[in-house]
Every structure is written in C-alpha cells, then in structure tokens.
Amino acid sequence: MAGLYEKPSETYAKKRPQYPKEWFSMLAGLTAGHQRAWDAGCGTGQAAIGMAEHYESVVATDVSEGQIQHAIAHPKVRYLQTPEHLSEDEVVSLVGGEGSLDLVVVATSIHWFDVPLFYAVVKRALRKPGGVLAVWGYNYEIHPFEDALHGQLYPALRPYQDPRAVLAMERYRCLPFPFEPVGVGAEGAPADVDMEVEMTLEDLVGFLNTGSVVTTARAKGADLEAVCRDALKRVEDEWAGAPTVPRKLVFKAFMLAGRPPSSEKRSYRTEAPSC
Numbered sequence: 001m002a003g004l005y006e007k008p009s010e011t012y013a014k015k016r017p018q019y020p021k022e023w024f025s026m027l028a029g030l031t032a033g034h035q036r037a038w039d040a041g042c043g044t045g046q047a048a049i050g051m052a053e054h055y056e057s058v059v060a061t062d063v064s065e066g067q068i069q070h071a072i073a074h075p076k077v078r079y080l081q082t083p084e085h086l087s088e089d090e091v092v093s094l095v096g097g098e099g100s101l102d103l104v105v106v107a108t109s110i111h112w113f114d115v116p117l118f119y120a121v122v123k124r125a126l127r128k129p130g131g132v133l134a135v136w137g138y139n140y141e142i143h144p145f146e147d148a149l150h151g152q153l154y155p156a157l158r159p160y161q162d163p164r165a166v167l168a169m170e171r172y173r174c175l176p177f178p179f180e181p182v183g184v185g186a187e188g189a190p191a192d193v194d195m196e197v198e199m200t201l202e203d204l205v206g207f208l209n210t211g212s213v214v215t216t217a218r219a220k221g222a223d224l225e226a227v228c229r230d231a232l233k234r235v236e237d238e239w240a241g242a243p244t245v246p247r248k249l250v251f252k253a254f255m256l257a258g259r260p261p262s263s264e265k266r267s268y269r270t271e272a273p274s275c
Contacts, residue, residue, distance in 0.1 A: 016043065016210060017197040017251060019050050019107065023136075028054035030182050030257065031102040032130025038095045040118070041109030045071040045079065051105060052076035059095050091121045101125045106135040111167035115176060123260045133179055136255035137168045138195065142204075143250040145235050153208075153231035160217040171254045179258025190254040197251060201236065201243035 028034060035056050039048040042060035049072050051058045058077045062068055068081045080094065092098060104122050106113070122133050140150040154169065167175050177187040185191035199207070208214065208228075217224055241247060 016046055016207065017195060017199075018046055019136075020195055021050060021053070023193070023255075024050040024054055026184075027103060027105070027132065027134050027257065030132045030184075033102040033127060036096055036101050037103040037105065038101050038125070039077075040104060040106045041112065042071065042079065043067050043107070043109065045074070045077060047105050047107035048072070048077045048079075049074045051103065055102060061094070088117060088120050088124075091117075092124050095121070095125050098124050099127050099131075102127055102131055104131070104133045106133075108137045108168070110135045110172075110175065111137070111164050119176075119178070126260055128260065129262075130259075132182060132257055132259055134184065134255065134257040135172070135175070135177070136190075136193065136253055137172055138251045138253040139169050139171070141252035143252060145204075145238065145249070146252070148231045148234040148238070149208075152234065153228060156227050156231065157211075157213045157217060160220060160222060161213050162216060165212055172256060175256070177256050177258065178261065179256075180261055182257050182259060184255055184257035186256070186258070190256045193253045193255045195251040195253045197249050198246040199249050200246050201239050203246070204235070204249065205232065 034054055037051045037055040037058045039045070039051060039058060039060040042048050042062045043064075044067050045060055048058050048060035052074050056076065058074075059080065060071070060077050061080045061082045063082055063084050065081045068079050071077075071079045082091075082094065086094070095101065104126060106118075110118070126133065140146070140154045142149055161169075172190045173188055175187075175190075179187075214224065217227065236243065239247070
C-alpha cells in the first residue's frame, strides 16, 4: 500500500486533519507509564506529535518514504521508514524491544496492516501490566456533508476501492480486536468519537484528494471530474458562506482501545468478528 500515499504525501501533510488533543490526554490516562510510545503507520505524524505531549519519546514508523519525508518534526519523535517485509522479531526490536511501550497507536491505517502479525508484535512490545493499544479511523462521514460525501461520492468511487479499506468504511466494526476493553469501544463495537475541524472548501477538496481510492482511480485512468462532479457540486451548493472562509466540520470518527488479554491461554483471533 505504500505506493498509494507516495505521490500525495505533501498534500497529505497539509490537508489531513489534526487529531483532538483530548484523545491523547484520555489515552495517556489509561496507561500506567509515560516513557515510550509507538505510532504505527504514522503517515506524516498527525498522531505522533499528539502522543509526544504525554510521553518522553515516540517512535513513528511508516512503509512510505514519501510520508516520512514530509512528516511533522518534533524533538520527541523519531521517524523511521520501515521495509514492508520485516519479521515479527525485527519489528519488536525496531520499536524498542519486549515490554518497552506504554502506548501503541494506529491512526487511520490498521486496515492496511498484516493484522495478525501486528497484534503479535503489540502483545510482545507493550508493557505488562499497563500498556494500551488504541486504533481509530474516519471515512466520508463528515457532518454536515455526509449525505453528499458518504452517500453519493463514496458509492461513485467504490469501484476503485481497495478491499482492505472497506474496514474503515465499515467503521472497524469488522476488525478483529482481541484486547481487553478499557472503556473505549470493544471488538465489533467501536466507540463513536467526533473530530471537529476548521476547513475551507479548498481544504476539504484537498483532503478528499489524499484518499487511497482517488490515487487508485487516477492510476486506472478514471475521469475523476466526472465521477466526483455531482457530489462536490452538492457540497459547494450547501456550503454556508464564502468557500475561502473556514467553517466547522465534524468527522464522525471511531476508536477502539484495549490491553493485551490478562490470560496467556487466550489465543489471538485472526478472523473478523461477525458483521
């Protein structure tokens, strides 16, 4: 999937929304320690810099070299571009070793992962007890334009959708998550978390252009103007005020957080929960 985000990396850094500070405060309150954290699939670092406000150091990894090159600099964050085929032992060592992490975060990217391998790494790398894994995502459910974007634009783009990204479109309800709940969703039932963002109409269109489905559609020679015209015209018509003036949009995001099972006898499921 790395190639899906190489070309739009610079736009990604500028147009992807920042995550609410309150999310990181909440997650920090769930971990016993605050020494080291890992942002897995970090993109350009939107989550990593939020984690750095609560942890002494953050390692942020991504397979995309372009994303790492455009990542947001922070003195507590160490960005690493990772090869796609590292072994479980290699990843554990890369992020700090056995029992080294207080928090692991995956922001809008776990659907691209080798999930069983990732969970095996998390189980080994999190501190026990007290370590927490949190994953979250968002899609085209953006208020007040969810009807135009999720109900009209996404169906038009669906023929170009990578099957893995369907997990995000289904709000991670079908994502296996064999971790003990900590009050932020549970397997099959992610928590609803709103993300308020100030955006101009240009910002919103720029955000939409960073999506993997748009990159795939372009690569396949799709006439994106024709595909997107009706939905984006509807957004433009419904935009309140001048398109250059920022307005509040609400991304209807979703989150799961948990600890590794306390019983070592519990096996890690690899199949999706019933949807």
